[in-house]
Amino acid sequence: MKIPIISCFMLLWTLMVCAQNGPQDLTGTKAQKFELIDIDGNIISSDNTKGKVVVLNFWFIGCKPCLKEIPELNAVYQEYAQNQEVVFASIALDNLENVRKKMSKYNIQYPIVTDGDPFSKLFKVNGFPTNIVIDKERNYFFRFTGGLPGIGDYISNSIQKALEQ
Numbered sequence: 001m002k003i004p005i006i007s008c009f010m011l012l013w014t015l016m017v018c019a020q021n022g023p024q025d026l027t028g029t030k031a032q033k034f035e036l037i038d039i040d041g042n043i044i045s046s047d048n049t050k051g052k053v054v055v056l057n058f059w060f061i062g063c064k065p066c067l068k069e070i071p072e073l074n075a076v077y078q079e080y081a082q083n084q085e086v087v088f089a090s091i092a093l094d095n096l097e098n099v100r101k102k103m104s105k106y107n108i109q110y111p112i113v114t115d116g117d118p119f120s121k122l123f124k125v126n127g128f129p130t131n132i133v134i135d136k137e138r139n140y141f142f143r144f145t146g147g148l149p150g151i152g153d154y155i156s157n158s159i160q161k162a163l164e165q
Contacts, residue, residue, distance in 0.1 A: 026124070026140040026143055027139075027140050027141065027142070027143060028139055028140065029139060029140055030138055030139055030140075031046070031054075031123075031132075031134045031138050031139065031140055032046075032122050032123060033045075033046040033047075034046050034119065034122060034123075035047075036089050036091065036113045036119060037113065038089065038111040038112055038113050039096060039099070039100075039111075039112050039113070039114060040111070042111060044087060044089045044111065044113070046138060049087050050138070051085070051136050052084075052085050052086065052087050052136060053085060053086045053087070053133060053134065053135060053136060053141075053159055053162045053163055054086075054087050054088075054089070054132075054133070054134040055076070055086065055087070055088045055089070055131070055132070055133050055134075055155060055159065056089050056090075056091060056123065056130075056131070056132040056133075056134070057073055057088075057089070057090040057091065057110075057129060057130075057131050057132075058091045058093075058116065058119075058120055058123070058125045058128060058129060058130040058131075058132075059090065059091070059092055059093070059128055059129045060092060060093035060094055060128055061092070061094045061098055061099070061102055063128045063129060064147075065128070065129055065146065065147025066128055066129040066147075067102075067106060068147060069129055069147065069148075069151050069152070070106045070107070070108055072150075072151055072152030072153075072155075073090070073110060073151075073152060073155075074107065074108070074109045074110065075152050076152045076155050076156050076159070077109055077110040078109065079156060080156075080159060083163075085136075085163060086159055086163070088110045088111055089110075089111055089112075089113055090108070090110050090111065090112045090113065091112075091113045091116035091119050091120065092112055092113065092114050092115075092116055093115075093116050093117050093120065093128075094114060094115075095114055095115055096114045096115070099112055099114050125145070126145070127145040127146060128145070129145070129146070129147065129151075130143070130144070130145040131143070131144050131151060131154075131155055133155060133158040133159060133162055134162075135162040135165060136162065136163075136165065137165075141158055141161070141162045142154065142155065142158035142162075
């Protein structure tokens with residue numbers, strides 16, 4: 001009796017992981033043109049980031065894995081904060097008021113765009129959190145959906161490799 005239950009659990013887990021990471025096949029393809037405005041009024045667009053590595057983080061307030069990765073994202077942001085060839089944008093689905101409340105509680109240090117549902121659709125984000133690294137040629141370099149311990153290391157390594165291209 002235990003074997004069928006374990007088999008069903010493993011099948012469901014595999015399907016869930018595959019469903020979360022389906023968009024990974026975009027790696028190497030051109031990223032969409034975009035224009036984001038962060039909560040400080042800064043414009044982050046495909047035009048003003050030409051020749052730069054762009055890191056996008058899609059999240060929402062009710063997503064526990066999204067909130068859990070904030071310290072790692074802060075560390076990666078600080079690692080590259082002085083590098084003019086790297087641009088960060090965190091796209092929250094939530095409105096400005098709700099995001100501001102979380103910024104102080106979670107000490108979010110990187111630029112944030114609010115009301116990000118249209119951008120989630122533009123980048124074909126179907127799960128949260130989703131982290132994307134776009135290389136200097138505007139190609140998808142790294143993409144991962146779902147909570148992943150050590151995501152900061154994956155993003156940092158991807159940034160470094162994209163900078164070296």
